[in-house]
Structure formats: structure tokens, C-alpha cells
Amino acid sequence: MATSEALKVAREVDTDGRRTLAVVTKLDLMDAGTDAMDVLMGRVIPVKLGLIGKPVADAVRDEHAFLQKKYPSLANRNGTKYLSKTLNR
Numbered sequence: 001m002a003t004s005e006a007l008k009v010a011r012e013v014d015t016d017g018r019r020t021l022a023v024v025t026k027l028d029l030m031d032a033g034t035d036a037m038d039v040l041m042g043r044v045i046p047v048k049l050g051l052i053g054k055p056v057a058d059a060v061r062d063e064h065a066f067l068q069k070k071y072p073s074l075a076n077r078n079g080t081k082y083l084s085k086t087l088n089r
Contacts, residue, residue, distance in 0.1 A: 007045065010022075010047075016048075017048050017049075018048045018049075019048075019049070020047040020048070020049060021047065021049040021050060021051075021052070021086065021087075022045050022047050022050070022051040022052070023051075023052050023053075023054055023083060024039055024040065024052070025054045025055075026054075026055070026056050027053045027054065027055045027056075027067075027070070027078075028055035028056055028063075028066045028070075029056055036053065036071075037074075039051065039053075040053050040071060040074050040078065041074075049086075050077075050086065052077070052078050052079075052082055052083045052086060053067070053071070053074070053078035053079070054078070054079065054080065054083060055067065060079070060081060063079050063080060064079055064081075067079055
């Protein structure tokens with residue numbers, strides 16, 4: 001992930017991360033035992049506008065249930081509803 005092309009381009013045009021909002025997709029498809037806490041907390045990809053986790057789950061209800069189970073302390077700051085709210089500020 002840290003080597004993705006989108007992140008490379010973002011770093012080139014927004015070197016200090018002030019205008020970058022990172023979205024990590026497919027959280028619910030990660031290998032068992034994989035923990036994205038450091039990524040979701042912004043420790044791996046520092047961006048000023050934040051980092052939002054987005055599971056692939058079809059329904060928002062399923063997405064929220066996944067986030068509540070796997071990342072309960074971050075569930076309210078991740079997912080489709082939060083992404084939509086953040087993009088519409």
C-alpha cells in the first residue's frame with residue numbers, strides 16, 4: 001500500500017499532505033490476523049485531512065458491523081457514511 005501509484009502522485013503534488021484525504025479500501029478482505037490499526041490511525045500514511053477505511057461490504061449496515069467488530073474505537077470515523085460526510089464538508 002505505501003508504494004501505490006496514487007500515494008506517489010499525492011506526495012508529489014501535496015508534499016506535506018495538507019490537501020490529501022486517504023481512503024483505504026477492502027478492509028474486510030484483508031488476510032486473517034492482519035491489523036490495519038496503524039494505517040487507520042494515520043501512523044503509516046500521514047495526511048492532514050485524515051484517513052478513512054472503507055470495507056467492500058455491499059450494505060452500509062454490514063460495513064458498520066464489520067468496523068464495530070474489528071475496529072470498535074474507529075468505527076465512527078470510517079466507512080461509507082463517514083467518507084460521504086467528509087467529502088461533503
